[in-house]
Amino acid sequence: MIDCDYLVIGGGIAGCSVGYFLSAQARVIVLERESQPGYHTTGRSAASYTTVYGNTAIRALTLASRSFFDSPPPGFSESRLLNPLGALFFADQAGLPQLDALLDDVRDPSRLIRLTGDDARALVPVLGPQVVAGAHEIVARGIDIHALHQGFIRGLRVRDGDLHTNSEVRGLVYANGSWQIETNDAVYRAPVVINAAGAWGDTVAALAGVRPLGLQPMRRTALTFRPDDGVEIAHWPITVEIGEAFYFKPESGLLMVSPADETPSPPCDAQPEEMDIALAIDRLEAATSLRVRHVAHKWAGLRTFTSDRTPVAGFDPVALGFFWLVGQGGYGIQTAPGLAQIAAALAMDRDVPPPIVDGGFRAADLAPARLHSTLGAG
Ligand SMILES: Cc1cc2nc3c(=O)[nH]c(=O)nc-3n(C[C@H](O)[C@H](O)[C@H](O)COP(=O)(O)OP(=O)(O)OC[C@H]3O[C@@H](n4cnc5c(N)ncnc54)[C@H](O)[C@@H]3O)c2cc1C
Secondary structure (H helix, E strand, O other): OEEOOEEEEOOOHHHHHHHHHHOOOOOEEEEOOOOOOOOOHHHHOOOEEOOOOOOHHHHHHHHHHHHHHHOOOOOOOOOOOEEEOOEEEEEOHHHHHHHHHHHHHHOOOOOEEEEEHHHHHHHOOOEOOOOOEEEEEOOOEEEOHHHHHHHHHHHHHHOOOEEEOOOOEEEEEEEOOEEEEEEOOOEEEEOEEEEOOHHHHHHHHHHOOOOOOOOEEEEEEEEEEOOOOOOOOOOOOEEEEOOOOOEEEEEOOEEEEEOOOOEEOOOOOOOOOHHHHHHHHHHHHHHEOOOOOOEEEEEEEEEEEOOOOOOEEEEOOOOOOEEEEEOOOOOOOOOHHHHHHHHHHHHOOOOOOHHHHHOOOOHHHHOOHHHHHHHOOO
16 A cells, blocks of 8 residues: 555646645655656647637636746756747638637737738748738747656656556545555555546546546647748747637647647547548648648647636545546646646645736636536436
């Protein structure tokens, strides 16, 4: 029997970030089924940080994460966590109302400024003549996910916490004030279990006899290709069609493109469908002068949403010692530092740090109980 204060299930960005913050005060073990902790969604993301993406709660969590990204604790990472990128949202005539709505919603020229079609083409010259306007988010960045994830794991270990890979949780029982957690090769005991199992959040709840939250994993596809000689992509922003029909961004000398698909899926090792790859290429080639001659790499990952598209961080209202940290959707990397600090404070029954409260955070927005009412009785 291995004892700890907090047992975290899932070694993606969610589990490792909350484990890192908890380990400053408590003994933490993170369990990951795969041999690589970023094997699922964390290792398959577009790695962007944008403050105008998602609903109000997501935007607050993203802004609350910025100071950690900009100034992580000494020794956290040898490289910078954020890199120059910027984001360009572009519109044709039909997309203008959506572009106006975004600019109206953000209303902060230090974050988002309106561009003409020609301004947009000055940034990304391959955009076609149908592009009549854009919005430029100067503060958007690329995230070094490997540095962020490894920083959390290293920090967890330095503080006497641990990450056990190849450890699949197969059973959870609550008795005498503690959870007993059985994996393929060990038994653990902890008063608090943190469910950070991503697409498998409801599966882990079912193992523990806890009522599920109705989490919905959605497949999203991406591919990379090398643009034709002479197309200079190094300084392009992430470039997003305002209706999110597709987006593209530079990635290590290649261009990554995604059809921004959201196809419901059971939790699984998601694989790209040929139809979605073709859709991405069609949309890109229709809107730009780019041509995809050879796909270098293609993949898919599961973005897991709650019914209100806001993450969950909080104790289950019924099951003692069962803490949820799930439903990060398409924003789990850019919100990780802020969300994990909130989750760690709630799990330890402490006050949430002031900079995060000041950023517009309300614990009730993240509470699991809000989802039970939408799921109905039983
Ligand atoms: C194509 C794509 C683009 C994206 N772009 C962005 C972006 O630009 N910016 C951004 O912020 N976010 C982005 N995201 C979303 C982001 O990647 C996710 O929100 C985030 O990775 C979720 O992290 P997680 O730790 O919850 O999930 P995961 O990384 O999936 O981790 C959960 C882990 O739990 C483990 N697990 C499950 N069950 C068990 C068990 N029984 N026992 C032990 N371990 C278990 C799994 O093996 C898995 O490793 C994107 C996602 C995709 C797919």
